[in-house]
Amino acid sequence: MSGVLEARGLTLKRGRREILAGLDLSLNRGEVTVLLGPNGAGKSSLLAGLCGLLRPASGKVLLDGEDLSALSPAARARRIGFLPQTPEIAWPLEVRILVGLGRTPHIGARGLSGEDARIIDAALAEAGAADLADRDASTLSGGERARVMIARVLAGEPDWLLADEPLAGLDPGCQIDAAQTLVRRARAGCGVVLTLHDLTLAARIADRVLVLAEGKLLADGPPEVALVPDVLARAFGVRTALRRGPEGLSVDILGR
Amino acid sequence: MTRRRIVIAGLAGLVLVLAAASLILGRTSLPLADMLAHPEDPLWAVLVQLRLPRTLLALLIGAGLGLSGAALQGFTRNPLADPGVLGVSSCAALGAVLTLSLPFAFPLLQPLAAMAGALAGVGLLLALSGGAGSMTVFLLAGVVLNTIAGAGVALALSLAPTPWAVNGIIDWLMGSLADRSLEDVAFAGPFILVGLGLLVLTGRALDALTLGESGAASLGIDLSRTRALLAAGTALAVGAGVAVAGVIGFAGLVTPHLLRPLVGARPSGLLWPSALGGAAIVLAGDLAVRLTPSAAEVRLGVAMACLGGPFFLFLLLSLRRRMA
Numbered sequence: 001m002s003g004v005l006e007a008r009g010l011t012l013k014r015g016r017r018e019i020l021a022g023l024d025l026s027l028n029r030g031e032v033t034v035l036l037g038p039n040g041a042g043k044s045s046l047l048a049g050l051c052g053l054l055r056p057a058s059g060k061v062l063l064d065g066e067d068l069s070a071l072s073p074a075a076r077a078r079r080i081g082f083l084p085q086t087p088e089i090a091w092p093l094e095v096r097i098l099v100g101l102g103r104t105p106h107i108g109a110r111g112l113s114g115e116d117a118r119i120i121d122a123a124l125a126e127a128g129a130a131d132l133a134d135r136d137a138s139t140l141s142g143g144e145r146a147r148v149m150i151a152r153v154l155a156g157e158p159d160w161l162l163a164d165e166p167l168a169g170l171d172p173g174c175q176i177d178a179a180q181t182l183v184r185r186a187r188a189g190c191g192v193v194l195t196l197h198d199l200t201l202a203a204r205i206a207d208r209v210l211v212l213a214e215g216k217l218l219a220d221g222p223p224e225v226a227l228v229p230d231v232l233a234r235a236f237g238v239r240t241a242l243r244r245g246p247e248g249l250s251v252d253i254l255g256r
Numbered sequence: 257m258t259r260r261r262i263v264i265a266g267l268a269g270l271v272l273v274l275a276a277a278s279l280i281l282g283r284t285s286l287p288l289a290d291m292l293a294h295p296e297d298p299l300w301a302v303l304v305q306l307r308l309p310r311t312l313l314a315l316l317i318g319a320g321l322g323l324s325g326a327a328l329q330g331f332t333r334n335p336l337a338d339p340g341v342l343g344v345s346s347c348a349a350l351g352a353v354l355t356l357s358l359p360f361a362f363p364l365l366q367p368l369a370a371m372a373g374a375l376a377g378v379g380l381l382l383a384l385s386g387g388a389g390s391m392t393v394f395l396l397a398g399v400v401l402n403t404i405a406g407a408g409v410a411l412a413l414s415l416a417p418t419p420w421a422v423n424g425i426i427d428w429l430m431g432s433l434a435d436r437s438l439e440d441v442a443f444a445g446p447f448i449l450v451g452l453g454l455l456v457l458t459g460r461a462l463d464a465l466t467l468g469e470s471g472a473a474s475l476g477i478d479l480s481r482t483r484a485l486l487a488a489g490t491a492l493a494v495g496a497g498v499a500v501a502g503v504i505g506f507a508g509l510v511t512p513h514l515l516r517p518l519v520g521a522r523p524s525g526l527l528w529p530s531a532l533g534g535a536a537i538v539l540a541g542d543l544a545v546r547l548t549p550s551a552a553e554v555r556l557g558v559a560m561a562c563l564g565g566p567f568f569l570f571l572l573l574s575l576r577r578r579m580a
Contacts, residue, residue, distance in 0.1 A: 089466060
């Protein structure tokens with residue numbers, strides 16, 4: 001049972017509104033899983049539920065067979081790192097201090113040790129943000145900010161890395177860099193789960209694609225199975241074509 | 257880190273100097289050398305009975321205001337947060353004032369009521385600001401609390417049974433440290449110290465909250481525990497202060513702002529320096545009202561408001577410029 005994040009009969013609600021109903025799902029470490037779906041499909045809620053931030057209305061989330069709600073917040077946070085959509089940076093902190101916040105679940109009441117400092121530097125380098133370490137985080141551009149936030153979640157050395165739209169608002173170059181960082185972590189054994197809106201990017205980086213619409217899973221499988229025109233038409237109401245070129249898969253959007 | 261230590265050492269030195277000045281200086285300046293030679297000198301009574309409680313209360317209350325201001329600003333990610341601005345102090349005053357219309361009284365009634373008022377105020381504030389609590393909702397909640405507490409106090413004033421009660425109410429509204437006793441210190445001190453201890457425990461959570469509530473929760477921070485620590489700590493530190501000295505505003509607002517450029521913006525790094533800075537500001541303010549040559553001593557709460565009002569305006573203007 002090692003390396004599995006599962007949802008069993010997972011029902012999630014925001015207020016009284018039911019977002020997901022009775023979802024069964026099993027995710028594996030070492031894979032990049034991309035969650036796709038129209039706006040309001042429940043992607044963000046599913047991520048929040050999988051990392052224990054949104055309590056299930058019914059059903060449960062199991063981490064290696066253990067009920068997630070039975071873990072202490074710190075124990076959960078040591079194993080599952082989460083990058084929220086449009087992450088807030090409230091104070092003009094130095095980037096290194098901001099990235100160091102990723103160590104919070106590991107350090108308890110003590111301060112950062114030399115080992116923590118080494119991990120923080122490694123995370124900065126891995127996310128391509130080493131040159132930003134001494135900058136004031138409030139002065140970063142969108143792309144720089146995304147790299148720093150990824151470094152922050154990498155610094156927690158989680159088994160699972162869940163990120164809500166980590167590539168939104170980035171230029172193509174920054175998107176590729178950030179995506180490659182996440183894929184590398186998956187190859188190193190981390191379970192990476194992302195929500196995306198870019199279908200071609202999803203086709204290129206995902207080992208597995210989940211298409212979510214109206215609170216249900218429409219498709220679950222490798223990109224060439226999940227990103228077929230029929231599924232995308234039902235999920236997004238658009239006509240598409242899935243092509244395989246020399247650079248890999250791509251999804252062309254043909255119209256409504 | 258070293259820079260922060262230098263600032264803390266400097267602030268501690270400043271607090272010591274101001275505390276010494278507060279003991280010696282006043283309408284009657286104390287000739288310390290003569291007094292040391294004559295242990296039976298009646299001036300010792302001035303030092304021990306009048307100056308010492310005043311100095312200790314300024315230290316404790318200032319530290320409570322500075323630390324709760326820094327913690328509230330960290331928790332709300334809002335640089336305008338302060339127990340005075342957000343109505344916590346007014347709620348404490350209302351709690352104390354309401355006891356005047358009760359048909360019974362016991363020795364600790366008023367201070368306990370002040371702390372209960374502060375707890376109700378800060379609890380309501382945090383409840384209103386939870387979840388989608390934007391800066392706007394939070395400040396509006398503060399306006400509402402200040403309005404409700406103000407109305408309650410005005411009602412108590414107009415219904416006050418005796419002129420003596422009116423004077424008592426005015427004492428709470430315009431804080432002062434004049435004529436306080438060692439009993440006041442013995443009463444408020446432990447509550448304020450416990451409050452400070454609770455507030456300091458929030459440091460790591462406040463740092464994580466830099467990333468917003470979901471960011472902090474994803475880092476394993478228990479936000480309801482943080483909220484409870486903050487509410488209890490602020491209620492004790494501010495409520496006990498208001499109970500013995502009345503409302504002293506703006507120290508909690510001003511102190512973290514003055515210190516951020518010196519020690520950095522990390523909320524946990526700002527807590528101890530703000531406690532020291534708040535103590536220094538209240539000590540300095542109390543010295544200033546004592547040494548100002550006027551017929552009657554200006555009340556400390558009034559003097560702080562005179563300084564704090566323009567500072568608040570300046571802060572608002574600079575925020576507006578940054579948001580533009």
